[in-house]
Amino acid sequence: MSLKTTCPVCGGTDLRGVFILGNVPVICNQLWPNAETARAAPAGDVDLMRCGACAMIWNTAFEPDRMVYAPGYENALHFSPKFQAFAEDLAKGLVERFGLKGRHVVEIGCGDGHMLDLLVKHGAATATGFDPSMEGKETPFTARDGVEIVPEYFRSDQLNRSFDAILCRHVLEHLDAPMPLLHDIRRAIGDRDVPVYFEVPNAGWMLRAVSMWDVIYEHVGYWTAASMETAFRRAGFEPASVREGYDGQFLMLEAAPAAPDPAWVSPDATEVAADADAFAKEANGLLEKWRNRLGQLDGTAVIWGAGSKGITFANALGQAAEPLVALVDLNPRKHGLHAPGVALAVVAPDALAKVRPDLLLISNALYEAEITAHVRGLALDTEIAVVAG
Ligand SMILES: [Zn+2]
Structure with a gap:
């Protein structure tokens, strides 16, 4: 299955162009010691398309092999007081809503373990995170009893004991094939009643705010509430809520296991398609305006x-x-x-x-x-x- 021809969520092949940025840095935030190395920094193309069937938006020119994170790559949102408060609220709320007091939580893509620490602080007995980028790294967040990081990619067959919730934050947007992960998680849950929490950057907000800065090579998928719901229902989850958070910039989904609905498409797909087309028009107009302005300078x-x-x-x-x-x-x-x-x-x-x-x-x-x-x-x-x- 190729990203160039096939929707990574529904498998649709009716693709519509949205927005193109040629030759952008593969890792936007990494600075280089001199002009030569900076000019030679790995670059790739962004060719955003939307699926004519489910309105999923993704970079059809994304090449997973180019996405090699250099040592020192820092993906953690820096710990501003505002972000701290958001994370603290989230951990507390999840422990309450998912009934996790004295229970075991798994987080896929846990980074430095900040959220694992907060979950145990707010009452979970144990929290295990998976993250290959933590290989050989020290973090203060595993100091708390019950917090553990496995520095490997998550695979359900690594789960050697039962778990009571699965969290996955800011991971889906990096995956060129998100559905296999959702299916794997669903298989691991089996017939037990284990809820999941997923968080991604909110592409719905990006489209409405015409925030073209958020189109970066690191992200292959641009998830909206509609595409999240479509993906999760197809994989066998019933979303309890899909909310916007962090000033609208994050999308937060809570779901329970259910029977898969492999043909389900969100009724909001049409609206997302319209938003995507409006975004394209405005973002291109904005770029054109500044290109002209600088050209005349x-x-x-x-x-x-x-x-x-x-x-x-x-x-x-x-x-x-x-x-x-x-x-x-x-x-x-x-x-x-x-x-x-x-x-x-x-x-x-x-x-x-x-x-x-x-x-x-x-x-x-x-x-x-x-x-x-x-x-x-x-x-x-x-x-x-x-x-x-
Ligand atoms: Zn689709």
Whole structure:
């Protein structure tokens, strides 16, 4: 079965184009020591299509073999107080709703074990996580009694004792073949009444917000509530709830085992298809606008923000990125390093006094006031513009 021709959820072969980004970094957030290595960073194509039958959206140009995570790849959401509160609430809620006090929980793709620790803290007796990226790594989160990490890919035949819930967060979007995992989990549950919790980035939010920054090579699948429900019902789960969380950016599904409904398609598929087409139109219009703007610029430009938004945008500009001379970032650990693909150096804000760009682009409108104050503080009259979307 090929991603180029076949829907990874329903097997449909009626594919419709959504959005294309050529030659993007395979790992967007990894910075490189110099321009040469940054330019040579592994790149791949994004050719998002949607399934005409179930409205699943995925990168048909994704090549799983390219997705080699370099050592030091850091996928953990950094532990902001806001994220801490979200995770704490989630663990507490799952222990309550799934009745996990004194029970055993399994997490697939547990990362450093942060959630395992929280589940036991809130009453689970034991929590076992599977994650191959934890091979040889230390983490503070296995210190608690009952928390264990197996540094391997999950396979149901590794489960040597019964379990009372399965969690899987931010894993499905990385899989080119998600259904075999769901079927494997369903087989492992058998005729017992074991609930599951799955969390993915919410592509429904991405489409509605025209957040094209969220289209990155690391993600092969762009899940909406509709495609989640379709996949889970087909694999033999009855969703109890599919909610949006974390300001709408995450999609959270809770489901119980049921008889598989292998032909089920969400009635919301039509709406997702319309959202996807609207997204494509607006995202392409946005890119075109900024390509023109930079094409007409007589001078140099910089982007403030060397995170995935800024780096994705710079690469998406293609040839039009030529006036760009640097990325600006507050994080001193990024200074002197180079962004993959476009090979722009990351500089400190104070370096702007020397660079003296004619145009400064802000990739996150939240920081507009702060950045403007900083730039004016350097006595620069640089034009400042927010890249919306
Ligand atoms: Zn489909």
